[in-house]
Amino acid sequence: DSGVTQTPKHLITATGQRVTLRCSPRSGDLSVYWYQQSLDQGLQFLIQYYNGEERAKGNILERFSAQQFPDLHSELNLSSLELGDSALYFCASSRDPGLDWETQYFGPGTRLLVL
Amino acid sequence: SQELEQSPQSLIVQEGKNLTINCTSSKTLYGLYWYKQKYGEGLIFLMMLQKGGEEKSHEKITAKLDEKKQQSSLHITASQPSHAGIYLCGVVGAQKLVFGQGTRLTINP
Numbered sequence: 001d002s003g004v005t006q007t008p009k010h011l012i013t014a015t016g017q018r019v020t021l022r023c024s025p026r027s028g029d030l031s032v033y034w035y036q037q038s039l040d041q042g043l044q045f046l047i048q049y050y051n052g053e054e055r056a057k058g059n060i061l062e063r064f065s066a067q068q069f070p071d072l073h074s075e076l077n078l079s080s081l082e083l084g085d086s087a088l089y090f091c092a093s094s095r096d097p098g099l100d101w102e103t104q105y106f107g108p109g110t111r112l113l114v115l
Numbered sequence: 116s117q118e119l120e121q122s123p124q125s126l127i128v129q130e131g132k133n134l135t136i137n138c139t140s141s142k143t144l145y146g147l148y149w150y151k152q153k154y155g156e157g158l159i160f161l162m163m164l165q166k167g168g169e170e171k172s173h174e175k176i177t178a179k180l181d182e183k184k185q186q187s188s189l190h191i192t193a194s195q196p197s198h199a200g201i202y203l204c205g206v207v208g209a210q211k212l213v214f215g216q217g218t219r220l221t222i223n224p
Contacts, residue, residue, distance in 0.1 A: 002159070
């Protein structure tokens with residue numbers, strides 16, 4: 001158990017809908033990362049937050065947004081869902097992203113299926 | 116941007132056999148992470164290598180970093196069913212992790 005929790009574990013929804021994925025980082029970790037894992041794209045970085053502020057952005061679509069709250073939990077919002085958004089979404093956390101080699105610990109993921 | 120290529124893409128070995136997975140970088144490797152993923156589950160941190168020539172072991176898994184070859188290898192000795200899964204190497208770039216495509220390991224009894 002990495003200490004990172006994600007809810008829900010599974011999510012089934014329809015195209016055009018909007019969903020929210022939730023992540024609680026390890027105790028003491030200030031930074032949260034979101035990744036998407038699909039069969040054809042592999043594991044791709046989406047976005048990073050540090051202590052409530054956006055820190056780095058990756059291959060995140062405009063239909064997707066995230067935020068980190070004062071209690072450090074984070075939410076990833078996916079809207080106008082398309083079939084191709086079906087994937088595993090992972091959250092990871094680390095203590096201090098200012099360090100070059102700060103290990104990221106991953107949550108169990110949320111499996112999203114868009115029908 | 117830095118790219119990582121893992122080989123082989125998949126591997127089937129008999130329980131008790133040794134095996135090696137390689138991760139080759141398109142750019143200089145200053146350090147590398149190894150993670151393991153059980154099918155459809157989260158990534159489990161295995162180890163981090165930070166220096167050329169560094170070698171680390173955890174139980175029956177040993178990883179080595181060869182910065183001259185821009186490569187890291189992960190070696191499993193006397194494989195067990197619990198070793199089955201997907202092994203991913205990753206490097207940090209601009210505060211994000213960039214991963215290889217993964218090596219799927221199957222252990223046959």
